[in-house]
Amino acid sequence: MRRSTHVATLDSLVDVPIADGGRRRPDADEATVDDATPSSHPGPPQFVAVNETIEDPNGNDQEDRDALAPRNPVADATYSWSVVDAPADSEATVGDDPIVGFDPDVPGEYTLALDADDGRHELTVRVFPPENEDDPRPRVELDADVVGEQVVLTATATTPPANSQLDPDIDVELYVDDRDRDALTDAGSVLSAAEIDEPVRIHAVAAGRRYSVADSIRLVPDGDSVSVERPYDPPSWLDDAVFYEIFTRRFPDQDDPTFDQMAEHLDHLDELGVDALWLTPFVDAYSSFGTDDDMGGPHGYDALDYFSVDPELGTMADFEAFVDACHERDIKVVFDLVVNHTSIRHEFFQAASDPDHEDHERYRDWYRWEDEDELVPDTYFGWSNIPNLNYENPEVREFVLSIVDFWVDKVDGFRCDVAWGVQHSFWKEVYDRVQSVDEDFLMLDESVPYFADFSEGEFHIHHDDRLHEALGMAADGDADAVLDAVERRANVGVPSYRPFLQYAENHDLDRFLAEHGRAAQMAAGAATFTLPGNPMLYYGQETGLEGYRDPMNWGEFDEELYDFYRSLVDARKSIPALGSDAGIERVPFYSESDRVLAFSRVADDQRVVVVLNFAEGSRTVRLGSYVETTDLLTDAELSPTERDDGLIEFEVETVAVLEADEPPATGPELDAGDSDDAREFDAEDGLAAVTGDDSTES
Known part of the structure; x- marks a missing residue:
């Protein structure tokens, strides 16, 4: 991986544009809003390329979509947009509606104005040259410190790990949030930390052949200095959290399917080691109890009333008591927000x-x-x-925001269904809204396939549909696909601080057990607990349930399978090298089976090698002698054979986690047909194609 570090002072951002194209700073009275009135300002700066249109097209399944929109919309308010500054050759315009698209025609910096009942609000839109979407995206991380009296900003751009060359054109651009520029208008030529008397948001974007997802920090006055907050970082409780999804109406005993009865089964989750519980929709919906299985069963994804729970499950008070029971066991509750x-x-x-x-x-x-x-x-x-729903209608946005406001103080997070179907600008507003209520509130998106741009102040964690697909490929004989899926995260530009939800099963998929068999299901489950990311179990995965929306098999557990998953949860929480902050490396290994995979996980004080076998029955694996041969999952000795070539050979049934030293730079070669040469993962960023950290500073 290659890094490029860029340093600037905060005062350099005041009055002096960072990027080509220029812009004027709004007059101080243009966006004056009563502090008690929520502002209509459309939010943070927008970053697009010339070949990208800000639009929300009809009928495009799984396409990225966006619009420029006022925040805190009011149904009877008046809104109008205009382009007030643009590059000299631009002929771009905006429409007359309250919520509009924008099709920039030349690179540079644009200033758009939203005139609303609460004044004029200006928005910076930075437009980059046309991009080739086949090129990998860079990533950027922004930080700040006070040196002497000055605020010094440090932005580090990184190239994707699979790309061995640093983009020679890569640069970092810094922007003061348009909403906060007035807080800096009285600054002199040198802006001291003591002069910042209101919070100020700063945004950074790396740009070369492609531009990155933007990162952001918030400078908050702290006496004569400032503290630095990272508003896009996930809540700390997410770090090593184990998720569990229940199909709400099929999880409780079917003779008494209520919140009260569900609470009686929480000890099962507690004993398993679950940290966060995602419930499929339980609001009043058409597809409630009695919905035929060929119609998806009682899924609840077709809401009739967003402000009440399904009366067959109980009352709102019953649900709140259920949440309290979860909290007593330190289990967070994630609400399935279905507003597409x-x-x-x-x-x-x-x-x-x-x-x-x-x-x-x-x-x-x-x-x-x-x-x-x-x-x-x-x-x-x-x-x-x-x-x-039509998110180009302010009334719709106002209504959905009222749903958000209603549930935000009742649960610990939202899992947002069909997130790709709703505009980025709306999710950014939801993100800021829930964070203002609870900075530990979780935002989880269902964007399938996942898009890196949902990381930009919208969601903390993403579904990893590509990993799920790769697990199926491993079961069918292409185990290498698993690490390729992990590598993709960085190549498409997902920031290093964004984790992924890793699952072998969920409510939209046929059971892995039914599709691929018990051995492959166990290996797939083990992969979700040993790869970087947050593992998730779907109810019944740990007990041998085969129907993807069948009633939970209480009293009929596959006890061996249950014990296996308990051991995975325990290992995840007790072995530092399996944690969220640990790195991952490819390692040379040999097996005659194409359903076998090995990789290394690396923490500060520990290195382990994980071996996964998706095949039925044990398989022989050869590794270097730098690995120990006691399985940390079971404490069992693998009884290896020491070969004349210096390698060790042993059998793996499903998964083994082995303590390891750092592999030597040179050593015995594996037989023909071996895996590719080892490729190092960065400790935070995922797979890297080269060893080393060639850095430049500017």
Whole structure:
């Protein structure tokens, strides 16, 4: 991995533009807002390329989407957009609606103005040259310190680990958040830390052949100095958290499927070592109890009322008591926020789709339409019963924000369903909103496939659909795909401080056990606990349940399987080298099976080698003699054979975690057909193609 470090002082950002194209600083009275009134300002600076349009197209399944929008929208307010500054050759314009797209035509810096009832708000849009999406994206991390009296900013740009060359054109650009520029307008030529009397947000973006996801810090006055906060960092409780997903209406005993009865099973999760519980939707929904399995069972992803729980599960008080019971066991509760769509039977859609309804004109614009004349709703993947909401309507955003406000103080985090279907600008507003209530509140996205841009002040952790796919490939004979999936995270530009949710099973997928068999399911589960990221178990995965939405098999557990998963949880929490901050390396190994994988995990004071076997029955593995041969999972001795070539050979049934020394620079060669030469992982960033840390400073 290659690094480039850039240093600047805070006062250099005041009045002096960092990037080409220039911009004027807004007059001090342009965005004056009463402190008691939530501001309409559209948020942090936007970063795009010329070949990227800020838009929210209809009918594009799993496409990235965005819009420029006022925050804290009010249904009867007046909003209008304009371009007030742009590069000389630009002819770009914005529309007349309150929420608009933007199609920049030349690189440079643009200033857009949002005129609202609370004043004028200016937004910087930095536009980079056209990009080749096949090129890897750089990453950037921003920090600050007080040196003497000055605030010194340090931004470190890194190239993707699989790319052995530092992009010669890489640079870092720094921006004061448009909302905070007035806090610095009285500064002299040297801005001291003591002169900062209001919080100031700073953003950094690395740019070369491609531009990075932006990083951000917040400078907060602290006496005569400032403290530095990292608003995009995940909550500390996430570090080594083990997640558990339940299909809510199928988890409790089916003769009494209530919150009270679910609480009686929390000891099962506590004994397993679960830290965070994700519940599939439990609000009042059309697909409640009694929904046929061929319709997905009682999934709840088609809400009828976002502000009440399914009455068959209990009351709101019952749910709150369930949360309290979770908290007594130090288990966080994650709410499944489903706001890309509603049920087709929701009262709003009933009005929108019925021309004779008294509220038809109002609610017709609450939804997106494939054919508005015929009132055919826009949906994804043919999900005809869940029409998509229209986030270009301020009323919709206002309504959904009220849902966020209602639940944020009742749970510990949101898992956001179909996050890719909702605009980035909206998720940024939700992120800031929940963080202002609880800085430890978790944001988990379902973006499938995952997009790096959801890391930019939107979500703390992402579903890793690519790893799940790779686990299936390993079970079918391509174990190398697993490390390739881990490597992809950095190559697409996901910041190093963003973890991934790792799973072998979830409510949208056929059970790994049913698809690939018990041995492969155990190996896949072991992979999720030994690779960098947060492991998640889907209810019944640990007990041998085969139907992906079947009732939990209480009283019929596969006890051996349960003990296996308990050992994985224990290992994850007790072996430092398996922790979130530990690095990962490819290691040379040999096995005749293409369903076997080995890699190393590295912490400050510990190195382990993990061997996974996705095949039925044990397989022979050869490694260098730098590994110990006692399995840390079971304390069992592997009884290796020491070969004449200096390698050791042993059998692995499913998984082995072995203490190891640092491998020697040279050593015995493996037989023909061996894995590729070892490639070093950075301790935080994932796979690297080269050893070393060639750094430059500017």
